[in-house]
Amino acid sequence: MSGILLQIDGRQVEAEEGMTLLEAARKEGIHIPTLCHHDKLEPYGACRICIVEVEDSGRTKLVVSCVYPVEEGLIVRTRSEKIDRIRKMILELLLAHAPDAFGLQDLAREYGADRNRFEKEASFCIHCGLCVRYCAEVKKKHAVGFVDRGIRREICFVPEVAAKECWDCKECFPLCPTEALQAAFVLVEAFTGEKT
Amino acid sequence: MDTEKIDRIIGKHDSEASSLIQVLLEIQSEYHWLPKEALERVSERLQVPLARIMHIATFYKAFSLVPKGRHEIHICMGTACHVRGAPRVLDAVQDLIGIKPGETDLDLKFSLETVNCLGCCALGPVVEIDGKTHGKMSPSDTAEVLKNYD
């Protein structure tokens, strides 16, 4: 086996070609927090919480571990003052959207993120794309998708598809880091609301 | 909506999923919007999920999911046009046709949009109507030009 050797948090780690840093770390039992990652789905890199520091030929840079492929000789640090600071900031921004999100509370505590730092703009969705991607990649139903862009981007169920597929599935609900509230809410709206 | 017309547009692009945006653009220019039935037909024929079509149709400003007017007015609000008086031109147009940017009048005659630079700053203030560029526009010039459309 042509293993790739790299160092994660001071430990020598052997990984296979094509693995991501996140996978290599997890294989070794090294924990990196994630929000938008799911084992059954293609890497997405939306939430940035899995950010780590890598040192390559003497240079340090920040990369997103769930999409960054392993390389021979990399030195990876999954925690540092800088990383903690960045994760705290990311969490505070996400908390402005979903202040009570269950999936964010533990992380917020760990990184000392203040849910009140930024003015709240509760949209509940943190755009992790888990629901959208799960429906497309695993269920192949495409009942839910993103619409619009920038600050107006949101998830939206396609009423015709949802009416057929969602009632007996709802597998995306527990995936949502913001407690499926948004998913449930938008689903109901898609049925009762104005049809586009 | 005429399914045959939609099918013809789709057929022109060999029903290829990779031509999705081209197909949507043609439907947009034919109908001045993307009717839902058309999108459903495209989804079926190109084998692209409706959710993805909605994603694209809502992402690009060139597409509209509500009917647009027969004539599209774009008023440039870029810096150069702005300092040369574009806000006054915009006000005049709003008063004249009674709609705000992003809206369409009830007769489906005009749709109004602001844009952030049409790339010909020396001509500012610039007003573009149905793709035709009108430069150095004053509020009264604009009113004159709009009379030519029905």
Ligand code: SF4
């Ligand atoms: S609704 Fe939930 S799962 Fe879907 S993108 Fe938003 S936060 Fe993620």
Ligand code: FES
């Ligand atoms: S888990 Fe890596 S960006 Fe979200």
